[in-house]
Amino acid sequence: MTTRIFDRETILDLTVNFIPLAIILFFVVGYAVVNPFGWDPLASGLQFALLVVPFALLAVLTYLSGKAISQAEDERPVYLPGQATVSGAEPIEERESEGAIEGDAGGES
Amino acid sequence: MQITGQLALTVLMGIFLVGVAAWLARVENWRSYTPLASGGGGAHGTGHAEKPSGVIRWLTTVDHKDIGILYGFFGIISFVVGGLMVLGMRIELFDPGATLISESFYNSLLTNHGITMLFLFGTPIIAAFSNYFVPLLIDADDMAFPRINAIAFWLLPPGALLIWAGFLPLGDIVPAQTAWTLYTPLAAGVGNGNQANAGVDLLILGLHLTGVSATMGAINFIATIITERAEEVTWANLDIFSWTILTQSGLILFAFPLLGSALVMLLLDRNLGTTFFAVEGGGPMLWQHLFWFFGHPEVYILVLPPMGLVSYILPRFSGRRLFGFKFVVYSTLAIGVLSFGVWAHHMFTTGMDPRLRASFMAVSLAIAIPSAVKTFNWITTMWNGKLELTTPMLFCIGFVANFIVGGVTGVFNASIPVDLILHDTYYVVGHFHYVIMGAIAFALFAGMYYWFPIYTGRMYQRRLGKWHFWLTMIGTNLTFFSMLILGYAGMPRRYATYLPQFSTLHQLTSVGALILAAGTIIWAYNFATSWIEGPKVQDGDPWNLEETGMHTAEWEWFDRKIETAVTDGGEEESVVADGGGERDDA
Numbered sequence: 185m186t187t188r189i190f191d192r193e194t195i196l197d198l199t200v201n202f203i204p205l206a207i208i209l210f211f212v213v214g215y216a217v218v219n220p221f222g223w224d225p226l227a228s229g230l231q232f233a234l235l236v237v238p239f240a241l242l243a244v245l246t247y248l249s250g251k252a253i254s255q256a257e258d259e260r261p262v263y264l265p266g267q268a269t270v271s272g273a274e275p276i277e278e279r280e281s282e283g284a285i286e287g288d289a290g291g292e293s
Numbered sequence: 294m295q296i297t298g299q300l301a302l303t304v305l306m307g308i309f310l311v312g313v314a315a316w317l318a319r320v321e322n323w324r325s326y327t328p329l330a331s332g333g334g335g336a337h338g339t340g341h342a343e344k345p346s347g348v349i350r351w352l353t354t355v356d357h358k359d360i361g362i363l364y365g366f367f368g369i370i371s372f373v374v375g376g377l378m379v380l381g382m383r384i385e386l387f388d389p390g391a392t393l394i395s396e397s398f399y400n401s402l403l404t405n406h407g408i409t410m411l412f413l414f415g416t417p418i419i420a421a422f423s424n425y426f427v428p429l430l431i432d433a434d435d436m437a438f439p440r441i442n443a444i445a446f447w448l449l450p451p452g453a454l455l456i457w458a459g460f461l462p463l464g465d466i467v468p469a470q471t472a473w474t475l476y477t478p479l480a481a482g483v484g485n486g487n488q489a490n491a492g493v494d495l496l497i498l499g500l501h502l503t504g505v506s507a508t509m510g511a512i513n514f515i516a517t518i519i520t521e522r523a524e525e526v527t528w529a530n531l532d533i534f535s536w537t538i539l540t541q542s543g544l545i546l547f548a549f550p551l552l553g554s555a556l557v558m559l560l561l562d563r564n565l566g567t568t569f570f571a572v573e574g575g576g577p578m579l580w581q582h583l584f585w586f587f588g589h590p591e592v593y594i595l596v597l598p599p600m601g602l603v604s605y606i607l608p609r610f611s612g613r614r615l616f617g618f619k620f621v622v623y624s625t626l627a628i629g630v631l632s633f634g635v636w637a638h639h640m641f642t643t644g645m646d647p648r649l650r651a652s653f654m655a656v657s658l659a660i661a662i663p664s665a666v667k668t669f670n671w672i673t674t675m676w677n678g679k680l681e682l683t684t685p686m687l688f689c690i691g692f693v694a695n696f697i698v699g700g701v702t703g704v705f706n707a708s709i710p711v712d713l714i715l716h717d718t719y720y721v722v723g724h725f726h727y728v729i730m731g732a733i734a735f736a737l738f739a740g741m742y743y744w745f746p747i748y749t750g751r752m753y754q755r756r757l758g759k760w761h762f763w764l765t766m767i768g769t770n771l772t773f774f775s776m777l778i779l780g781y782a783g784m785p786r787r788y789a790t791y792l793p794q795f796s797t798l799h800q801l802t803s804v805g806a807l808i809l810a811a812g813t814i815i816w817a818y819n820f821a822t823s824w825i826e827g828p829k830v831q832d833g834d835p836w837n838l839e840e841t842g843m844h845t846a847e848w849e850w851f852d853r854k855i856e857t858a859v860t861d862g863g864e865e866e867s868v869v870a871d872g873g874g875e876r877d878d879a
Contacts, residue, residue, distance in 0.1 A: 197619040197623060198623060200617075200620045200623050200624050200662075200663065200666050201623050201626075201663070203662045204631060204660065204662045204663060205659075207655070207659040207662065208655060208656065208659050211652070211655035215651060215652070221648050221651075224648075227646045228648055230648070230649055230652075231649055231651065231652045232652070234634060234652035234653065235652050235655060235656065237634065238630060238631055238633070238656055238659075241630045245626050245627075245629075245630050246626070246627070249528075249623065249626050250623070252528045253529050256527035256528040256529035256530070257527075259527070260527050260530075261525075262527075262529050263525070264843070264845075265531065265532040265533055265605075265615075265845075266430055266532035266605070266845035266846055266847075267530075267844070267846065268525040268526045269523050269525055269849075270844055270845065270849050271849065
């Protein structure tokens, strides 16, 4: 399912958000394993909710934004940001094939 | 005698009202104006009917560009007020004792400096850029709700007057001395001090107004960016500045109403005897939680658009596009979400449950990643690029340098054991000023210089621009690095006096502040004189962006505006852009 929506390039772009997600996940596991302050339903519930809720929200937003951008790339030509309405501007793919601008190793091509 | 006086006052008021009515009647019928024929827009008129002239134009405008300029002027006035306040504090701090001003007046300046810079300078000056440029960048006719846009701005001046009311000669009203965080019980007016005074109520009401203003603006930007984009401007084509404004608006939408609610609760506690934040009721800690649930996203409300400005401007003078554009977009969104999960890292020393504290530390460490990603993107964009060290570029580079210091010192603070030592010291003050002054203000200056030709039609004096940059860079680092060391040495924040062993570092800090003031005076002089008599820009590409394929929508709009403008007869010498002849291939 995911692979149909996100190509390899998009997933590579999204890794930027996987890192904070991984950090939060690390602490979820860490706090579950190492628990020097004991277990209390309210405090411990809040402790994990404070990690799980941002994790879930970030995962959802990353998915939705990745999907929106990926679909937009498929449907219409992609220009350099801010150039879509500039007369005579060429889509990025054409510019790259002409070597019009210096290379960008980032995930925008 | 008394009756005669009242009669005289009534008659005077009557005459005044008749005068107002007569003046209004003399103003031409605003609805009678016909739209401009030229699609390119006249003086400032894409998609708008021609406007009345003079003051009436500025009082009645709903044009996004005019409102952007109004926001800009308002922000600059606030910057001057907030700057003068802190200069008073820093001059006082040349000496360990309270020699120049009283401790209570110092506290008043401290409180109002913070609130002025955050709410009356930071948010409005960002709105200046977003109002002027977002519709141009996404090719919208105007904001989605132009009149709401105007109302949002016009709530700010009364808000500012209320916030500053304590300094005005208004009977027994004194300025608030609560610090910008308004911590209870002090801000609830409890105790034997003078903070039950109406000055604090007025400040809270003023804050509330600015919050309403920001929320209205945010709704407008969300609606504009989502619904008013041109067909070609897809999510994949949206520029980075608009992305950051969209994210910022989302943060405002969730954060500011909460601040508004908390402020109303505080007002009720102060005036109607409720116990939301009283020990016997919700407790003083409730305020801290509510405040920081707003307050931490506020940090990102202030920093995301400047990050967008740097991401937008820096590549133009690096001769290449932004490295990893989508990394920057996704990390902006990540910051937006995570910023709501870190609020209690401001409260690590309050005695909260250690399990909760641990979670806030974890998310605070995680949120450092998206910010660091952006930093690497900016550095990589410049790497091996053809750098042109124009004034806006210098400010962008200064932003990156200062943001690294501000960011890294913040990561240390996210760690609970370190924070327990450094909390409430000058280290914290140094850290957030590196971000707010060293980064945010730098990016805003970069934007002001970069787009100066667009909103004035003229070019600034580049030598003065460079002086401004270097004085600001040196002043910022001298001031705030000294603060970091002061914090390590144990100097607590918010004090009007200090022990003699801190004298040297405090004096260095104050010298830095004076250098900053000198740079700011040069900037104000440069902008004022250049706006009035600077050389006119003759074409829509003063930075030669077309050469590197970096020409964007707002400059094309500007080019169209120049071409369709009716000539005023006077031909002035053409302008050499700041970058002209300064290309640095380093």
